[in-house]
Amino acid sequence: MMKTPITVLQELMVKFSESPEYECVAQSGPQHLAVFEYRCAARGHVVSATARSKKEAKQEVARLMLARLAAAGLSVPPPYAAPAAAAPLACDEPSAGAVGTGSRSYKALLKELCQEYNLPGPEYTLEGDTGPAHARRFTARCAVGAHARIASATTKKAAQQLAAQQLYQYLRENLARLTEDFVEEDALARAHERAMERYVEARADAPHRPDLGQCVADYHLEEEQVSLGADALEAASPDAEPETALQAVAGALGLRVEWHSLPAEGGALTLVRLAPSSPPLVFCARTRDAAAAEALTYLRLTMKFKGQK
Structure with missing residues (x-):
């Protein structure tokens, strides 16, 4: 019999002498159609999930946490190491580059x-x-x-x-x-x-204008990482696929590339996030290559801006 996500997560956290933290943060809808939202925190990561019962929501949020920990490099047993549906990103309010109607802003x-x-x-x-x-x-x-x-x-x-x-x-x-x-x-x-x-x-009205005031230094990167990132940018072939180039540069900077798909009129939008970073580095476009190109443009300009300071 396969272990539940909650059991697997608990056993994984025991290795670190820690326990995952669960919290029921919201309940919505009428009593007979209630939806529960659970939040889970573990190893510095926080994810949330919703379901029709508290038990299902808790299992789902544990599954999402296992996928998040696997993406962060922890050894998670299958099938829970497989990528899970991404938890909604926190944002100011729903926007084309931030959140879909299924999240709770x-x-x-x-x-x-x-x-x-x-x-x-x-x-x-x-x-x-x-x-x-x-x-x-x-x-x-x-x-x-x-x-x-x-x-x-x-x-x-x-x-x-x-x-x-x-x-x-x-x-x-x-x-x-x-x-x-x-x-x-x-x-x-x-x-x-x-x-x-x-x-x-x-x-439609404005060209891409990255915020040059937020240089890479705002994301707490060491000088050596920034130098490696700049070298990776210079080494990237002009003919290389933007997604491939972004993976190389992000790896040099010690950042993880996360992809999300957002429903929208006229076709889904693609969201790419570079993590961990605070504030979040998030870019949105119609295709993966276009989103990756947006991220590369930002990194190129901000690192150049940092070098001139």
Whole structure:
């Protein structure tokens, strides 16, 4: 009999004298069609998953964590070492380059809830940041009228998401009778549709302009890594496939290349993420080669910018 993902993950973590941390972070939908969201943290990684029962959600999030640990280089027994469906990426709000309608962007849900019931729009403020550069903690405040919540995380966006999640869940619980007809899936779909429209307009009106203010040094790379990355860029053949070149440069920089597919009108979008990095290095395009080319353009310009500083 094959072991469950939870059992396999527990046995794997015992080797490190650690235990995975599970948390049921959300429940949505009517009682007879409830959807549960579980979060799992292990070895510095955090993933989330949803299912129709707590048991299924916990098993699914354990499966995703095993796939994440396998991608990070840990020895995970089959079949759990195979790539799993990627967990949704944290983001400001649904956008063509960040999230699909199946994820839970609580900033988007909170904004939709406020618009639906004529509440003041959410306001976000940065309350502070602490810790060294390689382990920064940001504290964000989310307020809707007189109600507010404060949360901390390793990035500003993640802190805002957590604060928005706490405030959204508080409002839904305390305004249950008034908001019983508010459907989260429909709200996310509306937000995603508007974001797609903005994305298409932005891509049509503006050329690619990487943020040169965020040089590679912002991602806590050693000088030697940056030098190796620059050498890998120079060594890349002009005729090489962008995806192949990106793998070589990312490897030199000590970054992992992650691919995601996002549903969109006119065909799926391809998202490539270079990890680990904070803030995230994420690039989006219609094809893998185009997304890889976007990432290479960014790395080439930012490393050149760093060398001129």
